[in-house]
Amino acid sequence: MHSDSRRQPSAAALPAAETSLKLNPVVESLALDRLAALFAGAAAAKTRVLLGAGMLTAAAMSSGIATAATTGTADLAWTAASSGGVTGYRIYYGAAPRSYVQPLGSGVAAGSATSFKLTGLTTGRTYYFAVTSVDAQGRESAYSNEASKAIPEPAPAPAPAPAPAPAPAPAPAPAPAPAPAPAPAPAPAPAPAPAPAPAPAPAPAPAPAPAPAPAPAPAPAPAPAPAPAPAPAPAGVLLLGTKTTESFVNTNPAGMAEAFSLTAKASGTANALNVFLDTGSTATKVIVGVYADASGKPGQRLATATISAPKANAWNAVSLPSNISLTVGTRYWIGLMAPTGSGTIKFRTRSSGASGTAASVTTSQTNLTAMPTSWSVGTTAKYSPVSAYLVSVSTAPAPAPAPAPAPALLMGVSTIQATVDSNPSGMAEAFIYTASASGSATSLNLYLDAGSTATKVIAGVYADAAGKPGALLASATLAAPKSGAWNALGIPTLSVKSGTRYWIALLTPPGSGTIKFRDVASGGGGAVTTQQTNLTTLPASWSVGATYANSPLSAYLK
Structure with missing residues (x-):
C-alpha cells in the first residue's frame, strides 16, 4: 500500500548550481531530491496541503517525458509553486506508482532551478516521479502530479563471431594430395621397350597413353567430405x-x-x-x-x-x-x-x-x-x-531403440508400435497372439514408452480359453522398469506350440505409477482388461472388463 505521508528529512540547502547526481544502479526504488526525466507538456492542476500554520502550493510536473541522449540519464523540469515563502523543492521517485521513500537532500533553491539531470539509472526499468515545495520552516506541500518514464537500454551487441572458427577445419584436406605419388608407377611401363628388335615395338608406345592415368589424382577431391562433420552440434539438435x-x-x-x-x-x-x-x-x-x-x-x-x-x-x-x-x-x-x-x-x-x-x-x-x-x-x-x-x-520420434537382435521369436512382435497406450495402476490388460514357432521360451520382452512412470511392472503369459485369457502359464516382475526402452523379464521355461493362441498380459500394482506402452490404434487383434482395478499381481483367473482391438502389443517371447 502506498501513502503520501512521509517523515521530513533534516534538510540542508542544496546549492542551485548543483544539478547532477550519480545513483547506485543496484538500487531499484528510492527517493531523491533530484529526478530522472525531462517532462515536456501542459502543467497539471496544483494541489495544496496545510502544514503547521501555513499552506504551501505544490509545484506542477509536466505530463510528458523525453529521455536525455545519454543511456541511463534523464532530466526533470517542473513549474515553480505559485505560493510565496517557497525556498526549495524536494523531488521523489520510485519503481512503482506513488511508491516513494525519504529523499536524500533538501531540494533545489526556489527561483533558480526548476530542472535537474539524473544519471546512473538502471536501464530497462520504469521510474515514477513527483515534486513537493518546502518553505524556510521545513514545511512541505503534498506531492505534485506524478510522471513516469521507462529508461531505455543500449541495443545489445550480438557476438556470434566465433562461429567462423570451424571453417579452417577443411585445411587438412590437402593432405591426400601426396596420393598422386603412385602415378610414377606407369614409368616402369617403358621397361617392355627392351624388346628391341620388333619394330612393332613402337606400337606399345601408345601404351604409355595410359599415362593420363594420373588423372585419378583428383580423386582426393572426396576429402572435403569430412567438412560436414562440424555441422552436427556436439550434443545433438x-x-x-x-x-x-x-x-x-x-x-x-x-x-x-x-x-x-x-x-x-x-x-x-x-x-x-x-x-x-x-x-x-x-x-x-x-x-x-x-x-x-x-x-x-x-x-x-x-x-x-x-x-x-x-x-x-x-x-x-x-x-x-x-x-x-x-x-x-x-x-x-x-x-x-x-x-x-x-x-x-x-x-x-x-x-x-x-x-x-x-x-x-x-x-x-x-x-x-x-x-x-x-x-x-x-x-x-x-x-x-x-x-x-x-x-x-x-x-524426433525415435524408433531407433531397435528391438532385440534377431533371435527367432516364438511369439509376439519386436516392432515398436505407433500408438502410445496406458492403464491406471491396479488394472491388468492382456493381448492375444498366435505363436509363430514352436520352442521353449525363457524371456518375455516388453517395450515401455518414454512417458511411462511405472516403478514396478508385472507381465505374464496366459493360455487361450474360448477367446479370453485362460490359465496363467508364467509371470515375472520387473522391479526397475526403464521407460523409452525394451525391458526383458526372465520367466520359467515355457513350452510354446506354433499356431496356438496365447495372451501376453501386463500390470502396474497400485501406488506404482502409470504404465505406458505401445500397441496398434484399432483394427488389430483382441485385447481385454480386468474388471478388478486394485490388483497387486496378475490374476490366476481372468475376469473380463473392457474389450478392445489393439493387439499386438510391443512384446514378444523368445
Whole structure:
C-alpha cells in the first residue's frame, strides 16, 4: 500500500548550481531530491496541503517525458509553486506508482532551478516521479502530479563471431594430395621397350597413353567430405532455447524463481538442460525446470533437476531425471532459481523493452526450496530469451531403440508400435497372439514408452480359453522398469506350440505409477482388461472388463 505521508528529512540547502547526481544502479526504488526525466507538456492542476500554520502550493510536473541522449540519464523540469515563502523543492521517485521513500537532500533553491539531470539509472526499468515545495520552516506541500518514464537500454551487441572458427577445419584436406605419388608407377611401363628388335615395338608406345592415368589424382577431391562433420552440434539438435551468451546480466534473490517463454525450434526428445551463469553469480545450488505453456504462463512442470555445484562464468549442464518430448512450434518455459539460503544467482538474458522478444515471469513466492509444480505469477517482464537450451538425444520420434537382435521369436512382435497406450495402476490388460514357432521360451520382452512412470511392472503369459485369457502359464516382475526402452523379464521355461493362441498380459500394482506402452490404434487383434482395478499381481483367473482391438502389443517371447 502506498501513502503520501512521509517523515521530513533534516534538510540542508542544496546549492542551485548543483544539478547532477550519480545513483547506485543496484538500487531499484528510492527517493531523491533530484529526478530522472525531462517532462515536456501542459502543467497539471496544483494541489495544496496545510502544514503547521501555513499552506504551501505544490509545484506542477509536466505530463510528458523525453529521455536525455545519454543511456541511463534523464532530466526533470517542473513549474515553480505559485505560493510565496517557497525556498526549495524536494523531488521523489520510485519503481512503482506513488511508491516513494525519504529523499536524500533538501531540494533545489526556489527561483533558480526548476530542472535537474539524473544519471546512473538502471536501464530497462520504469521510474515514477513527483515534486513537493518546502518553505524556510521545513514545511512541505503534498506531492505534485506524478510522471513516469521507462529508461531505455543500449541495443545489445550480438557476438556470434566465433562461429567462423570451424571453417579452417577443411585445411587438412590437402593432405591426400601426396596420393598422386603412385602415378610414377606407369614409368616402369617403358621397361617392355627392351624388346628391341620388333619394330612393332613402337606400337606399345601408345601404351604409355595410359599415362593420363594420373588423372585419378583428383580423386582426393572426396576429402572435403569430412567438412560436414562440424555441422552436427556436439550434443545433438537444438530443440529449445539459445546457445548464445546474451548481453544482459540478470539476477534474482535466493528463494524466488523466474521462467522464460521459448518456442521449440525442432521436435525431439531431450534429457539434459544447459544454462549459463554469470561471473558474479554466488549461488551454491541452482535448480532448473521445464514447463508446458498454460495461456501465457508456466503450466505443467515437465521436468526439474538440481545443479549441486554450479560454476560461475560458464555453461552448466544437468541431466533431467527422465526424457521429455518437445514439439516444434510449441511454446515452453525454462525456469531457474537459487533455493533459499543458497546465495544470489546471476544469469544472462535479453534486455527488456524493444530488445526482449518474449515474456518472463517470476513467482510470487520468495522462499522456495524447489521449482514449484504450480506457478503463482509474481511480476512479468520481457527478458526472454535466457541463455539456456535443450538439445535432442535423438531425432524426433525415435524408433531407433531397435528391438532385440534377431533371435527367432516364438511369439509376439519386436516392432515398436505407433500408438502410445496406458492403464491406471491396479488394472491388468492382456493381448492375444498366435505363436509363430514352436520352442521353449525363457524371456518375455516388453517395450515401455518414454512417458511411462511405472516403478514396478508385472507381465505374464496366459493360455487361450474360448477367446479370453485362460490359465496363467508364467509371470515375472520387473522391479526397475526403464521407460523409452525394451525391458526383458526372465520367466520359467515355457513350452510354446506354433499356431496356438496365447495372451501376453501386463500390470502396474497400485501406488506404482502409470504404465505406458505401445500397441496398434484399432483394427488389430483382441485385447481385454480386468474388471478388478486394485490388483497387486496378475490374476490366476481372468475376469473380463473392457474389450478392445489393439493387439499386438510391443512384446514378444523368445
